[in-house]
Amino acid sequence: MQPTHDSVLSTHRARGETGQLSSNWYKADNLRGAMSMQKANFLWRFLRRIFGMNPSLPDPPTIYNLFTTLDAYRPEVQRTFRWEISMTKNDFPGSSRCFVQKVTYHKSRSLDRHEFLRFEIGAPDGPHRAVVIVGRTVDVPSLAKSSSIALTSCGCCTSPESLTQPAIDEITAATMGTPIGDELVRDHNCDLVSSLTFLNRAPSADEPSTLLAVISEYREKYHLQHSQCYWYARTAFKALMKLFEGSEDPRDGHRDGGKIHGSTLSLREDVHAVCCLYKERREKLSRSRAQI
Structure with a gap:
């Protein structure tokens, strides 16, 4: 049974129609505030120096939008299309030597049941790893306003536009083991749905950046029932499995990823389509690099 427009929208309205439709705990403004994070970093570095904690820890590599x-x-913080640009630029080749070690799939326990992915990406050398949070959000007031107009004017929601708004597909990245990185890997009232590891060849950081940009372009709009955060996270997760022969380890008791109000989203055709588009994009990128 598919969820109705009213049931889906009421869930989002119950949150007060404020902010974006997501667990935006990973946004910079919600992470403790700039001043408190500065204090946390100062204390962290002070204790390391005084007590000799990781005294020889080198600086992370200079790979912008990752470390x-x-x-x-x-x-x-970057939109997915800008992240792809920064990860595939020829003057910053380090991203192609940073490999994805693990991808985890999370679902919020809050009312919106937001779903997102978390990547752990290793540095080219040294002990550092980056954490990258990926998710789709939308501006709730705009979505609620357009839906209300449609319901008021015609008695029922017949226009696809009434359920649709521009999607906000973003990545949030930081170096793990730092205060800001530790904040990104905290539980934050979320359940682990599943995890993905790569047995043969792990993707480099530039490869998922292309995949995420392709998915964002494939369905540019946020639709309450068809292309929301559940669809985005699950499509990306399944496409990574297919493209890189990933091994999935579902978490017992949390197999409800990719569902909205208990209804499973049909993804097979979408996953196949984005995988084909991804391969075309990567081949084009390889040809352009070869010409330089």
């Missing part, structure tokens, strides 16, 4: 400095108090 943050040890004293950073804000994460890197």
Whole structure:
């Protein structure tokens, strides 16, 4: 049984129609505030120096939109299409030597049941890893307003536009083991749905950046029933499995990822389509690099 427009929208309205439709705990403004994060970083670096904690820890590699400095108090935040550009630029080749070690799939226990992915990506050398949070959000007031107009004017929601708004597909990244990175890997009232590891060849950081951009372009709009955060996270997760022969380890008791109000989203055709588009995009990128 598919969820109705009213049941889906009422869930989002119950949150007060404020902010974006997501668990935006990973946004910089919600992570403790800039000043408190500065204090946390100062204390962290002070204790390391005084007590000899990781005294020889080198600085993270300079790969923008992936690793943050040890004293950073804000994460890197980018739309997916801009992240692909930064990860595939020829003047920053380090991203192709940073490999995905694990992908985890999470579902919020809050009312919106937001779903998102978390990547752990290793540095080219040294001990550092980056954490990257990926998710689709939408501006709730705009979505609620357009839906209300449609319901008021015609008695029922017949226009696809009434359920649709521009999607906000973003990545949030930081260096793990730093205060800002630790904040990104905290539980934050979320359940682990599943995890993905790669047995033969792990993707480099530039490869999922292309995949995520392709998915964002494939369905650019946020639709309450067809292309929301559940669809985005599950499509990306399944496409990674298919493209890189990933091994999935579902978490017992939390097999409800990719569902909205208990209804499973049909993804097979979408996953196949985005995988084909991804391969075309990567082949084009390889040809352009070969010409340089």
